[in-house]
Amino acid sequence: MTTTKSATGKSTICEATGIAPGIYDITALGQSTLMNVKKGVVITAPQMSVDLGILLESDVNQDNIVNFDDYTALTICWLSSKDQVVYNVGVDFRLERPN
Numbered sequence: 001m002t003t004t005k006s007a008t009g010k011s012t013i014c015e016a017t018g019i020a021p022g023i024y025d026i027t028a029l030g031q032s033t034l035m036n037v038k039k040g041v042v043i044t045a046p047q048m049s050v051d052l053g054i055l056l057e058s059d060v061n062q063d064n065i066v067n068f069d070d071y072t073a074l075t076i077c078w079l080s081s082k083d084q085v086v087y088n089v090g091v092d093f094r095l096e097r098p099n
Helices: 068-077
Strands: 002-005 012-015 022-028 036-043
Antiparallel strands (some): 002 012, 022 036
């Protein structure tokens, strides 16, 4: 699977090769996002587009739940920068991640 930015930079394009036609459950997950799931997606052609929606940021510990643990991590790192020990990239909620 390969992942690239769209031409507009407003979405991500994931391409999977060698997928046989059929019915699939598809998931998308980012570094600190909640998982988006589409169940029962019918794949009929070698090239199809499936919109998985917006990945919502805030799942710092990647357990697919936003709760007090994520809030605690955020408060520890609040206003920190990359050169500080308490910095946590998972709490650095930005639309684009640096390469």
